[in-house]
Amino acid sequence: MQPLSESQEDYLKSIFQLSENSTRLVSAMELADRMDVKPASVTSMLKKLAKLSLIDYTPYQGVALTPSGKLVALEVLRHHRLIELFLTEFLDFGWEEVHEQAEKLEHVISEELEARMAEKLGHPTHDPHGDPIPTVDLELPESPLLANLLRTAENHTGVIKRVTSQDRDFLNLLNRLELNIGVELRVISQERGGVRIQTATDQFLIPVDMASKIWMEAE
Amino acid sequence: MQPLSESQEDYLKSIFQLSENSTRLVSAMELADRMDVKPASVTSMLKKLAKLSLIDYTPYQGVALTPSGKLVALEVLRHHRLIELFLTEFLDFGWEEVHEQAEKLEHVISEELEARMAEKLGHPTHDPHGDPIPTVDLELPESPLLANLLRTAENHTGVIKRVTSQDRDFLNLLNRLELNIGVELRVISQERGGVRIQTATDQFLIPVDMASKIWMEAE
């Protein structure tokens, strides 16, 4: 198999992530939005990826990864997440800074460099945002079942396990609130405006759209 | 100034390196050879770089960097050499492995990542091959005067300070001969076939084309 372009890798990665939590097909619009590209561009790339048997593409219906397309996506994701963790662990970057760097680096690191980073990091299973890192065999590691903060029972105490956003401003906000991966908090109440929580030092009402990005270990 | 493409950066870096040890202009052929591209492609890129005021280009004569073109070249070179050193120091790569990785990474690391690597490395002045690393102000550090092994006096004892080749096979050969940066050797004799040297453990006749890549601190 010939090497894929960075753009092709990005499309496959996006298709994977858009379909990760469902079995439905991914639409052209979704891809266009996420990749910040016009729908017409998506269509033309989808035709190419289909010709390479990396996706199953039904015009007007949507797209799904084939097994080999999924492997490519997982490989890129492994690079991305190892890089993010490496940058935080060895170069003192904050979790809010590493996504942008990783977006570029993920396409240019060799398998050898991937392997060395994994080794130095002790073959980690999760990146600084709590996202699972595909194994060297390109399987997603078993993650404990997580529950969204919006669905965490009142009075339950738990630990933040994952934050599903790469938005710098949002992550910066969480930094200032000391709401990082591993932090323990208690849900005081679920309210129409969001989730009222108690941390070691403070009480906050976390607005719905913020809370929806925060995941706790399931009870 | 808008961001340059990887290709443009590569051209500027090559022009810099081809003209580093002389004041003469760089020819299109030289560039085509070094960049593994046809001369016609060089011409068309030179026109673009000239329009951006990154080079002074006289058709049929050759090309030289302008001050701003030189800054770009030094920036890329700084990235390249910091990356090489980082890979050897922190990820256990050999000096023969790092050039290829750095060729790709040099174009995609942020200024922030450059700064963190420099800091972790203690603001180094030379890379694993003994090549000088441009400072953060984009000036080449003062290097002690070096003498080519071919021009090192018989019976002189000195230390290998620089190897001006990135060829994997050549560097691998030097590894097996234990002829690395910092190794002390004595020149037994300059011969028509090369340089006969004495290391801690062995005697070798280093062929001319190998010796010409090896540099010793000047006497």
Add this chain to the structure above:
DNA sequence: ATAAATATTTAGACAAGCCTAAAAATATGC
């Protein structure tokens, strides 16, 4: 069920960076 709205695809264009082939300029050898 059909009209209106939305999503998708097609058609055609463009920029970058490469190519080949041919023309033009420069350099070399006798």
Add this chain to the structure above:
DNA sequence: GCATATTTTTAGGCTTGTCTAAATATTTAT
């Protein structure tokens, strides 16, 4: 100094990945 060889440029073409505008398909709402 002229003929030949070499180098460089021009002209035109190709691929990748994007775009806009228009055509077509699908979905939604009445």
